[in-house]
Amino acid sequence: APDFNPDVHPHRRFNPLLGEYVLVSPHRANRPWQGQVEEPQKSDKPQYDPKCYLCPGNARTSGHNNPEYTSVYTFPNDFAAVLPPPLPEVQPAGHPLLKIQPVDGACDVVVFHPRHDLTLARLKTEEIVNVVDEWCRIYRERGCQDNIKYVQIFENKGAMMGCSNPHPHGQAWSTSSIPNIPAKELESLAQYSTSEAVSPATAPKGPNGRPCLLCDYAHLEASEASSVRTVFKNEDWIAVVPWWAIWPFEILLLPHRRHIPSVLDLTPDEKGSLANIISKITIRYDNLFSCSFPYSMGLHQRPTPNSNTSSGGPHDEHDVAHMHFHFEPPLLRSSTVRKFLVGYELMAEPQRDLTPEQAASRLRACSDVHYLDGAS
């Protein structure tokens, strides 16, 4: 009998952040295809589009005009999914199986750059630092509002990921409750910190010197001789295709040198190195299939100070958070062939067709000079 080879034999991997499995089917990469084929995205966008509601000076649906901004620019979403208080008190629906909860908050749109035709992969590192600074400002300001418990910063990039406007932008939805996924992650981080986890002495530690799941994981990936899942690493940050990745070229980006609960804890150097690694991985993404690579990106970090229910002590319950970014891109085989997470994935469990190690090795092999800038 042959030896087990994770690049060949199906198996399941465990995601310790969500407590869920992913089915890995590395033998399944070559299948016939009679279904949807998207057109490759064109790279011929104008620098300014008079019809774009995000370009400087243009009118938005709300009737407001954007200022002639020159760097990042944030405004409240004209079609916010949550609304500011006060809202009428939620009425119970009259049956224990019809559970309902109030929610309020605010949705912000964060425009990364005045130019309509750019993306994070096409920005200079200094320009990405401006975006990081803006994330800090939003997290701080929304977090000061009494009602806000969580600020979810994210980006949908590309029509394939439901982005309704190609002008480079992300969003920040701030809510009076901690959403499902960050809540589940916090639970896992809290559990790990009080467990008897075998955390190496050299790994950074969480609050009160306790082990941190993500510090341990980052340390493991950063120190592993072979670095099989590493896409890029700098002095502060590491980008890996995580052991438990669902999307073909998913990336987990996190600090590996010290425990960092939120963007407010970043030093200026760490902001610079964060901008550096965001640039490196988004360029590699574009280079992988020579296209503007679509993805959804999300930043998980500490809930806001208002969310804190414990008191006293040098740390609060939410300092177990270790900030990190998830990049979840749909493409699988080319700029037009994506992975669909559908029937089995929606009904049973996620399934992937190549191993995280194979994906990381392909991303590592990509140049960090953008294909549109390459000498020809």
Next chain:
Amino acid sequence: APDFNPDVHPHRRFNPLLGEYVLVSPHRANRPWQGQVEEPQKSDKPQYDPKCYLCPGNARTSGHNNPEYTSVYTFPNDFAAVLPPPLPEVQPAGHPLLKIQPVDGACDVVVFHPRHDLTLARLKTEEIVNVVDEWCRIYRERGCQDNIKYVQIFENKGAMMGCSNPHPHGQAWSTSSIPNIPAKELESLAQYSTSEAVSPATAPKGPNGRPCLLCDYAHLEASEASSVRTVFKNEDWIAVVPWWAIWPFEILLLPHRRHIPSVLDLTPDEKGSLANIISKITIRYDNLFSCSFPYSMGLHQRPTPNSNTSSGGPHDEHDVAHMHFHFEPPLLRSSTVRKFLVGYELMAEPQRDLTPEQAASRLRACSDVHYLDGAS
């Protein structure tokens, strides 16, 4: 201050099967759109396509030829995500955060009908009964294999849902482990059955006369005077847009008259009424936007007898399962405008733009004569 109105004011609803919230933003239905617009699917498919690997008599990638089948037809997937045993023994990856698990099993393709141009919505009820019978056969036969613990029956319909071939077909993936989502649902059902849930005397009961979460929910929706979330109901089955629906026109289809763990427990009458309601709801789906409505569908039921770890007693631990179907369709506003579950949904929690009650009312208002059959 105005009264709380769930059709107007944002709120969160709780899914008791998964223990998760969905964010409901009913005020958010009218937003501008500059992104992806799909072409309406054409309805001009041939009855037989010589290039289709599912049509009768045609060759498959494996080199095998399909028989000249005249009803349903099942064969093992030529690109199965899981493989039959024996597989080499899984080697631990050497770190507690790199958890790996063996998996084996089989993937079957279930062709619903010889005709290339039909779908469940275009089949006669008797023809859908054949599909139900085939699900029973697969569940029974795969469930007899020692290694199989769960049989996940599902259908991806439409290119938008990653279906690689329009010939009407579904799949059945049988695995040596219970996948994440059915496992989580079983946990919730088991918890509910031992809780002090206030189950009305008239509601059907689970094993040992204990309350069943889904019997109680079906009973609640079936008996509610207003039936606000009901799309269609017959003597045995009810189709609702559930209180906790994520997808715009999501449907939960389940038995409301008695507790039914799996397809093997269905009477011939219940198979007939199941085929009837599947026909009614898929026709309504097609009529909603006058197109072949895409969706992913999945059947959740009892794990196979092999999965049973308890013994003795009239019931085993998995009899808490109450069989049901989830229909998860992406369309939101027309045959070309879908809901994207992306950034916020992938990173934080699902968000929907109309209430389940609004969706149910629109589906109820659709004719149950298919638009292609309608008199003109």
